[in-house]
Amino acid sequence: MSLPKVKKKTIFAYWEKGEPFFTWKRALTLHFYVRSFSKLEKFLDALFFNPPDLLYYYYEKSPEGLEILVKDIKLHFNLVRLPLILILHKLEPQRINQYLQAIDDILFLDTPVEEVLLRTELALRRIERVSDNNPLTGLPGNVSIEKKLMEILQGPGSFAVAYVDLDNFKAYNDLYGFTKGDEMIKNVARVLVNSVNNWTKEGFVGHIGGDDFVFIVPLELVEKVSQEIIRNFSLLLPSFLKKSDLERGYFIAKDRRGNRVKFPLPSLSIAIVPVHQGKFKHIGEIAERASQVKKVVKAMPGSAYFIDRRS
Numbered sequence: 188m189s190l191p192k193v194k195k196k197t198i199f200a201y202w203e204k205g206e207p208f209f210t211w212k213r214a215l216t217l218h219f220y221v222r223s224f225s226k227l228e229k230f231l232d233a234l235f236f237n238p239p240d241l242l243y244y245y246y247e248k249s250p251e252g253l254e255i256l257v258k259d260i261k262l263h264f265n266l267v268r269l270p271l272i273l274i275l276h277k278l279e280p281q282r283i284n285q286y287l288q289a290i291d292d293i294l295f296l297d298t299p300v301e302e303v304l305l306r307t308e309l310a311l312r313r314i315e316r317v318s319d320n321n322p323l324t325g326l327p328g329n330v331s332i333e334k335k336l337m338e339i340l341q342g343p344g345s346f347a348v349a350y351v352d353l354d355n356f357k358a359y360n361d362l363y364g365f366t367k368g369d370e371m372i373k374n375v376a377r378v379l380v381n382s383v384n385n386w387t388k389e390g391f392v393g394h395i396g397g398d399d400f401v402f403i404v405p406l407e408l409v410e411k412v413s414q415e416i417i418r419n420f421s422l423l424l425p426s427f428l429k430k431s432d433l434e435r436g437y438f439i440a441k442d443r444r445g446n447r448v449k450f451p452l453p454s455l456s457i458a459i460v461p462v463h464q465g466k467f468k469h470i471g472e473i474a475e476r477a478s479q480v481k482k483v484v485k486a487m488p489g490s491a492y493f494i495d496r497r498s
Contacts, residue, residue, distance in 0.1 A: 195218070195219055196219050196220070197219065197220045197221075198219050198222070198239055198242070199222050199239040199241075200224065201223075201224045201227065201230040201242075201243065201245060201248065201249075201252070202224075202243060202248060203245060203248060207297075208245075211300055211303050214304055215304065219240075227249050231252075231255065231256065231260065234256075240269075240311060241270045241271075241307065241310060241311055242271045243274060244256060244272070244274065246274060246283070247275070250282070268317070270292075270310040270311060272293070272306070272310060273290050273293050274294045274296070275293060277295070291310050291313070292309075315330070316331075318330075321396070323369060323373060323394075324373055325376075326376055326392055326400075327392075327393045328393065328395075329396070331393060333470060335393070336403075336462075339403065340470065340473075342464065343464060344405065345407075345462070346404065346405060346461070347404055347406045347459050347494070348459070349402050349404070349409060349412075349458065349460075349492070350401050350477045351379065351399070351402065351416075351456070351457050352399055352456045353372070353375055353454075353455060354454045355454070356368065356371070356453060357398075358438070358440040358450045359371070359438070362438060367427060371453070372397075372398060374423055375398075375400065375420065376394060378419045378423060379400055380392050381419070382412055382415040383404060390402065390404045406461050406462075409459055409494065410494070413492040416455065417491070420454075424452065433452070436451075436452060437451055437452060438450055456484045456487075456490070457491070457492035458478075458481040458484050458492075458495075459480065460477050461495065466498075476495060476497075479495075480493055480495045
């Protein structure tokens with residue numbers, strides 16, 4: 188199966204031309220595109236107009252330049268999340284304390300090249316996680332979800348990709364308020380994570396956005412996991428409803444046209460797509476298949492799951 192090439196991440200490095208920087212750059216260029224700068228003005232201009240994925244800054248080369256970089260550029264031009272690795276001759280906390288809010292890691296001139304590579308990769312992965320995670324639930328977002336889908340498309344074994352929708356959530360949110368709605372979303376996330384983790388260490392749970400989630404488990408476990416999710420959600424739901432709504436089995440709220448109508452109680456629809464190597468060419472095909480399955484499962488009453496049995 189032909190897969191897209193992964194673009195190398197870009198690193199801007201403001202440092203000297205000699206050692207250890209020559210050795211560091213030679214090792215880094217095997218994994219990244221590294222652009223070196225010896226003049227501060229050119230470094231800052233390039234950063235401003237075409238930001239990279241990570242920065243190296245050799246403090247002793249221009250201490251005053253670090254202040255410009257941190258206070259005038261990084262913190263004021265939406266570059267707060269751009270990882271900055273500071274390079275020092277020796278540790279002098281009193282000189283760099285004021286910049287700690289903008290520094291992600293520190294290297295020294297005698298840091299082994301293997302450690303430089305490792306800490307560079309860790310800094311990039313850390314900021315990727317922070318940027319991608321959903322702010323409400325803390326779950327991995329769409330970038331991580333796509334990576335996981337690519338992983339199972341390429342890898343061996345059979346997995347189930349399960350798309351989870353919280354039905355009637357908009358009407359519930361409008362009636363009960365955003366605070367209650369946010370709490371329900373967070374608790375659905377906990378139910379998904381706990382249920383998946385109870386059955387496998389190979390599971391994945393992501394938050395697509397709003398009331399849409401996805402979980403991935405080995406195919407042979409998906410029915411057990413889905414059943415547990417639905418069971419745990421049904422135990423959780425009464426704490427989010429008024430007694431009167433719970434007893435009558437519906438709530439009354441305004442629809443999109445402003446008319447007061449009866450809505451079924453919130454429920455979960457789980458659309459399950461089995462995936463194994465060679466079944467799909469790209470992740471868009473998985474999403475398309477899932478949208479077809481969603482139509483089936485959403486027509487079923489209450490919380491339910493449905494597995495696509497087509498080849």
